[in-house]
Amino acid sequence: MSRLNPLVVVGSVALDTVETTHGKHRDALGGAAVYFSLASRFFARPRMIGVIGNDFPATHVNLIRRHGVDLEGLQRADGPSFRWAGRYSSDGNVAHTLDTQLGVFARFQPKVPLSYQSGSVLFLANIDPDLQVHVLKQMPHALSGGDTMNFWIDQKRSALGKMLRRLHILFVNDQEARSLTGEHNLIRAARALLKLGPKAAIVKKGEHGSMICTREGILFCPPFPVDTVCDPTGAGDSFAGAFMGVLAQSNHSGRAIPMPLLAKACAYGSVVASFTVGEFGVKGLLAMRWCKIQKRLEMLRRLTQFGNGSRT
């Protein structure tokens, strides 16, 4: 692992209580920064910035560390950890939040440790856009990716705008793309996202795959087909983790990321997310192996070899 490049992620570290048609798990290891880090570990050296309360199990912390994640940026605060409870409808696509207890996450002030600041790739998971800007200022030369959610789009539009003007790669789902831009047509929405600042917009469409939009054009990436979605929690963060990991590997700056590199990142993102949703919580990610990733990538390539006769 020593030759992997560092990849800094800022985001939630959580205890998740999740109910799907496949079962229910209580206080399981979760949070965007956790999914992201574990997903990126075959591509980069993840460095996590987050906060946990004094009720956070040491076994969870050890498990993350054992999987190659640098935890120098993980703060410990006095109070309860961030807890999220959700239920997925029977179609497995829509999460219904049952309860959110911010706990120590409410007063989270992300601080980039000195040892992280040399890192050239950064991911801002879904947190208050003011905090995202605060981190971007601490790593002004990093290639940056970032996520957001409808809550910030509705409530902190101006701060979000500031963040987007500094960000290189924006990850959103189709609904967020629409509400950020006011465009219903996804092609128009993706193009409109670029006008807000990012050099590339990655629109995640769940079971329909994803779409990359840059000034160079638009590219469609198929999903890795999953016929049993056990638990969709963390799919988006896992996708972003592998995606940013591929970019960290490439040593590319943020100015103009070539489309083939983004496409490769997207393909690995789909594959890694397929491991996440196949099991409860982070279990699928923990069981992931490099040879399994490569095998699914090859399957995904075949799934999109359309119109050129190369698949017989």
Added chain:
Amino acid sequence: MSRLNPLVVVGSVALDTVETTHGKHRDALGGAAVYFSLASRFFARPRMIGVIGNDFPATHVNLIRRHGVDLEGLQRADGPSFRWAGRYSSDGNVAHTLDTQLGVFARFQPKVPLSYQSGSVLFLANIDPDLQVHVLKQMPHALSGGDTMNFWIDQKRSALGKMLRRLHILFVNDQEARSLTGEHNLIRAARALLKLGPKAAIVKKGEHGSMICTREGILFCPPFPVDTVCDPTGAGDSFAGAFMGVLAQSNHSGRAIPMPLLAKACAYGSVVASFTVGEFGVKGLLAMRWCKIQKRLEMLRRLTQFGNGSRT
């Protein structure tokens, strides 16, 4: 055009009154068999089986004929023509039927003219499954494609089952795939469709493209990106028209259609449908030229060259 193979289509010939955010058109030329035929004309010699009433404008008939469609199978009946009136919501994706007047279509008994019976490729647009079976029996050796809709899935499930057991290629949208199989997950639904009879299931996902499912595997085809959908009417029939046209060109039997051929058919289907939705009614299809089709196909190919570094 003399070297093109014949392609028989059975379906509606209609007068459509359509309202979208881009305007409103009254009693415009429409119907599944019309869109299908006009879409297929660069790939095959369309032969249409349908019915019109005595109020159907001769200019419409002449226009279809002038575009290379054989109308020997077009019946004329005493009574009003089939009329459909619909409105599309502002997102352009959902059609709200305002009125349906079956007219002479209510007593339509499709009859395959003798000159059509030698044809080796057949498409059954969305009509009563009993009538679809009736046509399949008249052309028992043809490679057959077919469409259906939720109405028949709900009301004539048993007849539909009989049709599916005889059909080679089924075209459905994602909702129909789900309601036909009871599977919410699209991958499972597509696989379950094959158990009903067809050798291939083509699941159309609108702006998300389409999915081909055969016993050989699953293949994702991207949509041709359209940023202004003027009128979605006939998009599915146009897709099927180009798709079946490509198969007619290939002289392939229905036993085991190779995936690369299906992929090629799907790609042309997406491209041709993009011409349809870009204008009102059949206008986009009429303005379509072979060189324009090829240009969009090349664009579509580039849009999915993911992960192999060939796009710079």
